[in-house]
Amino acid sequence: MKITTTLFFLIFTTFLYSAQNKENISLKSAVTFNTLCSKCHEGKCSRRLTFDRGNKFTNNHIKRYSDFKDISKNEIKEFFILLNYMKKECLLLMPDEIKYEISNLESFAISSHKGYFIPLGELKKGNYSLFIRTKDDTPFRVELISRQLDSYLDRLFRSCVKKRKFDFTIDKDTNYFLRIKSKEPLYLKVLEIKKVAL
16 A cells, blocks of 8 residues: 555654653644544544555545644644544543643633533542533533543433533543534533532
């Protein structure tokens, strides 16, 4: 199979997703990838790297499905690192996720505001209630997923209310994330999660 020099460079760099590379991933790239791309690529977790498309196809694919209107070579490289981390480790990657505060919700929105990817940190197994209040009554889908790609909540809310409550149960102690997507711009005002007794 013929591989261009540029693609070979990108493939080679993905093998080097060291701690330094992961620390250099921008929050914007991580939020965009985990909101818009990881849902489709989670099923490709195979603990190996495979590339069967050329560089031009890859660039066009990223531009088509991501939230970037203009994407740089460095951002493309970050997407490769995020993808290959998922493929090889079967884990989600967010840079320095422990440092993030969910109180700053705007940091975890994609540019169009049609999606969010919010790290909740480590949650202990048990029962929880999640409260979300939005600026308006825009419908949206909310998913709760673990770092290991396990799904614990996947609900579509069409009701014309600005405050939603979600109840869910998790069965292991690990890091969890919220993926929120909507067809129209969505603005989160409040997000609160509480552990509840049986």
